[in-house]
Amino acid sequence: MTQLRNMVLEELQRRNYSQNTTKIYIRTIWELARHFHRSPEELGPEHIREFQAHLFSEQKLAAQTVAQRTAALRFLFVKTLKRPYMLEHIPFPKTPFRLPIILSQEEVARLIDAAPNLLHRTMLMTLYSTGMRSAELAHLKAADIDKELMQVHIHEGKGKRDRNVPLSPKLLEALRQYWRWMKPVTYVFPGMVKGRRVDVPASAKIVWNACRVAAQRAGITKPVHPHTLRHCYATHLLDAGADLPSIQKLLGHADIRDTTIYLHLSRKHLTSVANPLDEIQVSSSTTVQGRVKRARK
Numbered sequence: 538m539t540q541l542r543n544m545v546l547e548e549l550q551r552r553n554y555s556q557n558t559t560k561i562y563i564r565t566i567w568e569l570a571r572h573f574h575r576s577p578e579e580l581g582p583e584h585i586r587e588f589q590a591h592l593f594s595e596q597k598l599a600a601q602t603v604a605q606r607t608a609a610l611r612f613l614f615v616k617t618l619k620r621p622y623m624l625e626h627i628p629f630p631k632t633p634f635r636l637p638i639i640l641s642q643e644e645v646a647r648l649i650d651a652a653p654n655l656l657h658r659t660m661l662m663t664l665y666s667t668g669m670r671s672a673e674l675a676h677l678k679a680a681d682i683d684k685e686l687m688q689v690h691i692h693e694g695k696g697k698r699d700r701n702v703p704l705s706p707k708l709l710e711a712l713r714q715y716w717r718w719m720k721p722v723t724y725v726f727p728g729m730v731k732g733r734r735v736d737v738p739a740s741a742k743i744v745w746n747a748c749r750v751a752a753q754r755a756g757i758t759k760p761v762h763p764h765t766l767r768h769c770y771a772t773h774l775l776d777a778g779a780d781l782p783s784i785q786k787l788l789g790h791a792d793i794r795d796t797t798i799y800l801h802l803s804r805k806h807l808t809s810v811a812n813p814l815d816e817i818q819v820s821s822s823t824t825v826q827g828r829v830k831r832a833r834k
Contacts, residue, residue, distance in 0.1 A: 538576050541617075542566065548617050553697060557672070565609035577613060582626035585610060589630070600632040636801050637768040638759050645769055648748075651755035657747035659715040660726060664744075664763055666708040668770035668788050670695065671745070671763035675738040677725045682712065694789045702787050768802070775803040 545566060549559045569577050569588055588610075592603045607629050614623040640648065645665055652658035664674060673691050681690040687704045694700060712725070721727050721736070728739040744763050752761035759765075771784050785796040800806050 538570055541576060541578060545613060545617050548612070555695075555697070561605055562609040562612055565606045566613055568606075569610070569613075578618065582623065585614075585623070585627050589627075593630075600630045603630050604632055636798065638765065639768045639772050639802055640757070640759065640761070640765065642773060644755075644757055644759075645766070645773075647755040648751045648757060648761065651751045652747065653750060653754065655715050655718050656726070657751060659711055660739075660744060660747045661751060661766065662708055662711050663725075664766040665770055666705045667691070667702045668767050669702075670767060671741055674744060674763070675724075675726060675728070675741065678723055679721060679725055682709075682725070684709065691789070696789075696791055698789050698791070700786065700789045768799075771796070771799045772802045775799050776805045778805075 542563065545562065546559070549562060554562075566577060569580070572588055572591065573580060573584055589603065589607065592598045592606055598606070607627060610627050611624065614620045614627065649658060649661045649665070652661055660674065663669065663677070664671075667689050669677070669691060673694050676692075677689075681692065682704065683690060684704070687706075687709070688701045689704050691700050691702065719727070723736050724738050726739040726743075727734055728737045728743065729735070730737065748761045748763055748765065752759075767788070771788055774784050774787070775781075781793060781796050781800075784799065785793045788796065790796050
């Protein structure tokens with residue numbers, strides 16, 4: 538099993554997969570081996586079928602999570618073990634299309650104002666002002682804040698793609714205030730080690746906690762997490778008149794089809810056409826004759 542793990546790691550490394558993807562793939566392979574008490578090299582299509590069913594029926598994982606596990610299984614058998622015929626035996630599950638939940642601009646303002654400290658407040662403002670992912674925020678460095686060009690440099694985002702986003706004057710002022718208080722060295726938002734603030738990237742837990750606590754204090758009942766503010770950033774840009782290709786670049790999407798989801802969320806686009814009911818003439822409800830019989834209990 539150790540030899541197989543090293544083989545998978547080598548294949549992932551030479552393809553330059555992200556650290557997070559590597560972690561998910563290795564964990565999935567370990568779970569597969571533990572489930573059957575055998576090395577994955579000894580398993581076949583019937584085992585994969587049983588394991589995928591187990592992820593849904595026993596572990597109760599969401600379809601999107603099972604899709605991640607499926608990608609790991611495909612990588613193991615096709616890329617590492619060189620069994621291309623296994624591809625047809627490892628299907629991706631059908632995932633439901635769900636629109637993300639977003640906040641109004643008024644709710645975002647309440648969220649930021651409800652932050653309990655300057656660290657959380659600045660994190661929330663940065664997420665909303667730049668559309669960063671939580672991992673990108675955690676790895677943001679002081680050198681990435683370009684005050685001359687008024688840009689924020691985001692290095693090696695998803696897919697190892699760099700991008701620049703505008704630096705809001707309001708965010709710059711908030712960062713200056715935060716800087717005088719926190720005095721960060723390398724990373725804008727330093728993390729914790731053994732209860733002490735040190736010069737390492739903040740953990741995902743810290744970023745998630747900033748959103749959760751502020752939402753509770755603001756009385757917002759919608760689920761709020763770091764990606765919520767990314768969705769708000771894109772939707773509010775679209776409402777303000779930004780075009781999809783520009784938003785695609787700001788978000789770092791490789792495919793513009795990922796960006797078109799915000800057309801479903803933009804109030805401007807949803808109300809830009811007349812409702813067909815409002816375009817026809819119907820008689821007043823008071824002129825409708827007859828009664829509808831109520832159902833008997």
